[in-house]
Amino acid sequence: DVKVTxxxxxLVKRTGEKVxxxxxxxxxxxxxxxxxxxxxxxLRLIYFSYDVKMKEKGDIPEGYSVSREKKERFSLILESAxxxxxxxxxxxxxxxxxxxxxxxxxxxxxxxx
Amino acid sequence: xxxxxxxxxxxSYEGQEVNIxxxxxxxxxxxxxxxxxxxxxxxxxxxxxxxxxxxxxxxxSLFIPADRKSSTLSLPRVSLSDTAVYYCLxxxxxxxxxxxxxxxxxxxxxxx
Numbered sequence: 001d002v003k004v005t006x007x008x009x010x011l012v013k014r015t016g017e018k019v020x021x022x023x024x025x026x027x028x029x030x031x032x033x034x035x036x037x038x039x040x041x042x043l044r045l046i047y048f049s050y051d052v053k054m055k056e057k058g059d060i061p062e063g064y065s066v067s068r069e070k071k072e073r074f075s076l077i078l079e080s081a082x083x084x085x086x087x088x089x090x091x092x093x094x095x096x097x098x099x100x101x102x103x104x105x106x107x108x109x110x111x112x113x
Numbered sequence: 114x115x116x117x118x119x120x121x122x123x124x125s126y127e128g129q130e131v132n133i134x135x136x137x138x139x140x141x142x143x144x145x146x147x148x149x150x151x152x153x154x155x156x157x158x159x160x161x162x163x164x165x166x167x168x169x170x171x172x173x174s175l176f177i178p179a180d181r182k183s184s185t186l187s188l189p190r191v192s193l194s195d196t197a198v199y200y201c202l203x204x205x206x207x208x209x210x211x212x213x214x215x216x217x218x219x220x221x222x223x224x225x
Contacts, residue, residue, distance in 0.1 A: 004156070035215075042200065042217035043157070059214075090156050101147070104156025 003027070004105035006091050012111045019078040021108050023091030029103075030096040032074035034058075034066060037088040037107070049074055050096065081112045117201045117216035124222050131188045133219050135201030138182050146177060146184045147202040151218070157200060161186070188221075196223045 007022035023032065034046040035058075045058030047066040055066050063085060067075040074093075078085055089108045094100035118136040125131045137146070145164055149157035161168055163175040163184070174187040188195060198218040 040217065043215040045215075092156070101159040101162065102149075102157075104158070107154070107156055 004091055004093055004103050006089075006105040006108050008108050009106060010109050010111075012113065013078075013081050014113050015082055017078075017081050017112075019081045019110065019112075021076040021078075021089055021091075021110070023074045023076070023093075023105055024072055025074075025093040025103070026072065027093065027103070028071065029093035030071070031094045031100065031102075032068065033092040033094075033102065034064075034074065034076045035090045035092065036060070037090055043090065046076065081110075083112050086110060086112045117203050117214055119199075119201055119216045119219045121217070122220040122222065124224065125191055126224050127192055128190050131191050131195075131221060131223075133186045133188075133199055133201075133221065134183055135186070135203075135216060136183045137201070137203045140181050140203055144181075144203050146175065146181075148173070148175065148186045149200045149202060149215075151198045151200065160199075191221070191223045193223050193225065196221060 004025045013019050030050055032049045035043045036046055037043050044060050046060055046064050047058050048056045049068040052068055052071050065077045087110060089110055091105040092102040094102045116139060145162055147162040148160045150160050151157040161170055161173045161175045163177050165177050165181060168175045176185045198220050200218045201216040204214050
């Protein structure tokens with residue numbers, strides 16, 4: 001079974017802190033994704049990576065950056081956390097291919113105080 | 114970009130067939146249609162995917178009309194454990210052209 005793990009289930013940070021969310025997948029997938037999920041808004045794509053060191057902006061990249069130094073690991077970075085970044089963050093991975101099935105991690109609920 | 118629209122919620126009873134429709138008027142030629150299921154405190158899970166006509170697997174069917182501007186997820190004989198949020202996803206991933214759009218989801222509540 002594909003396994004996508006995220007470094008924390010719950011995280012509490014203060015405004016202005018630099019925050020790292022880590023995601024690791026064990027199935028050698030080319031594609032990795034970061035989403036945030038908010039009530040009434042569904043899932044919104046933050047960033048997407050289709051290969052090591054390659055990244056593409058999603059719908060809401062402002063305030064976020066990403067890093068993909070190794071194929072299995074995709075990091076989401078909040079350079080200076082703000083309260084409006086309080087949300088559930090979901091990581092996913094998929095094989096390269098049109099419309100490939102995405103496998104999601106359990107999510108990290110981030111609270112910024 | 115293909116934006117999707119789904120009903121916010123639906124109610125059903127155990128044993129009934131449930132059909133959830135997703136509208137995607139601006140779907141592009143290369144876009145696939147994928148449905149995911151999400152339970153509370155979990156990430157979404159893939160249910161079914163299609164490009165056109167009808168696709169069926171062990172848990173659901175997906176109906177896509179010829180114009181592909183909508184799709185319908187059909188869940189046969191639902192049970193209480195099918196209570197979840199169902200997301201319609203339209204798009205295709207691949208380099209600079211990636212744009213994957215999730216809908217806001219449909220909360221299906223199955224009652225005894």
